[in-house]
Amino acid sequence: MTDDATPTRKKKPNSPKAPGMPLRAAVAEVSKVYQRYSHGSFSRSEMASALNMSANSGTFLGKAATLREYGLVTEAGGSAQVSDLFKSIYSAAAGSPELKRHAWQAMRTPTVFARLLQQFSARIPDEAALAMRLESQEKFNRERALSVAEAFRTSLTEYGLIDANGNVLSARDDPMADMTGEQHDDRRDDREDGDDPEVNLPKGPGRQRLEVALRDGRKAVLVLPDDLTLADTRKIAALLNALAADYDGD
Numbered sequence: 001m002t003d004d005a006t007p008t009r010k011k012k013p014n015s016p017k018a019p020g021m022p023l024r025a026a027v028a029e030v031s032k033v034y035q036r037y038s039h040g041s042f043s044r045s046e047m048a049s050a051l052n053m054s055a056n057s058g059t060f061l062g063k064a065a066t067l068r069e070y071g072l073v074t075e076a077g078g079s080a081q082v083s084d085l086f087k088s089i090y091s092a093a094a095g096s097p098e099l100k101r102h103a104w105q106a107m108r109t110p111t112v113f114a115r116l117l118q119q120f121s122a123r124i125p126d127e128a129a130l131a132m133r134l135e136s137q138e139k140f141n142r143e144r145a146l147s148v149a150e151a152f153r154t155s156l157t158e159y160g161l162i163d164a165n166g167n168v169l170s171a172r173d174d175p176m177a178d179m180t181g182e183q184h185d186d187r188r189d190d191r192e193d194g195d196d197p198e199v200n201l202p203k204g205p206g207r208q209r210l211e212v213a214l215r216d217g218r219k220a221v222l223v224l225p226d227d228l229t230l231a232d233t234r235k236i237a238a239l240l241n242a243l244a245a246d247y248d249g250d
Contacts, residue, residue: 015144018112018134019066023103023155027089029063030072034082034090041079071109085109095160103159112138113152124166127153129228136212 019026033042033050047064048055067073072086085106092099108114115138116130124130130149134140140148156162161169212220225232 015140015148016112016138017065017069018110018138018140018144018148019069019151019155020062020144020147021066022151022158023070023106024158026067026070026072027086030067030082030086031090033073034086037081041081043079047073047080069110070106072106100159100161103155103161107152107155107161112148116152120168122168124153124156124162124168125228126166128230129224133210136210 021029029051033047036042036050037046042050044064045055048057048060051060051063053060053063064073068075071083072089073080074083085102088102089099089106092102108117112134116124116133119133125133127146127149130152131140131142131145134145134148135142138145153162153166163169210222210224212222214220
């Protein structure tokens with residue numbers, strides 16, 4: 001008797017929409033399209049052609065989604081065109097306040113990025129901590145979380161919006177500016193999480209609050225320093241493993 005059953009590979013959970021490439025790289029891609037269709041709209045296939053890609057490929061579809069997420073390309077009625085935001089970034093002088101202002105606007109456009117900017121308003125943690133936050137609170141799979149975290153932090157660095165230590169520079173605009181009422185409501189929900197009487201934990205500069213979904217609707221809440229290191233995470237993991245072992249023994 002033979003066993004015809006074959007093992008199946010576990011499918012990765014779908015992740016929310018978010019840019020998968022840094023803003024500067026996205027602007028460079030749209031520049032290729034703009035140079036060809038600067039005074040009119042273009043179809044998806046024309047956009048793919050300008051990028052030397054196949055219009056039906058997954059790689060192109062992912063890239064096109066990133067360009068829309070940043071607000072660099074707009075679509076309506078089956079056609080697309082470069083946005084006014086892109087034109088502002090494209091024409092601004094390198095390192096100028098105008099360029100930084102428009103870069104902040106592009107970084108606030110993706111909903112996931114806007115949430116990160118609201119939570120880490122003073123200092124942006126490293127990519128590992130950002131990826132952890134994306135996994136635990138935004139429900140990204142691990143691979144996608146790392147990619148989005150890299151795109152997010154690299155964008156801020158390349159446009160001079162944070163310093164080498166991740167500190168948000170004072171030249172930035174208010175990250176709450178220019179948001180729709182619905183976006184403000186979303187950010188307010190995030191802020192009010194810290195007022196939950198059942199989880200009255202400190203928040204403030206230098207700290208980040210992470211929620212981890214558990215079984216049966218339960219959750220664990222962690223308050224961690226922004227400068228968390230790999231050695232720190234190992235200590236935390238060792239402590240949690242020890243606690244788990246104690247519970248199992250009871």
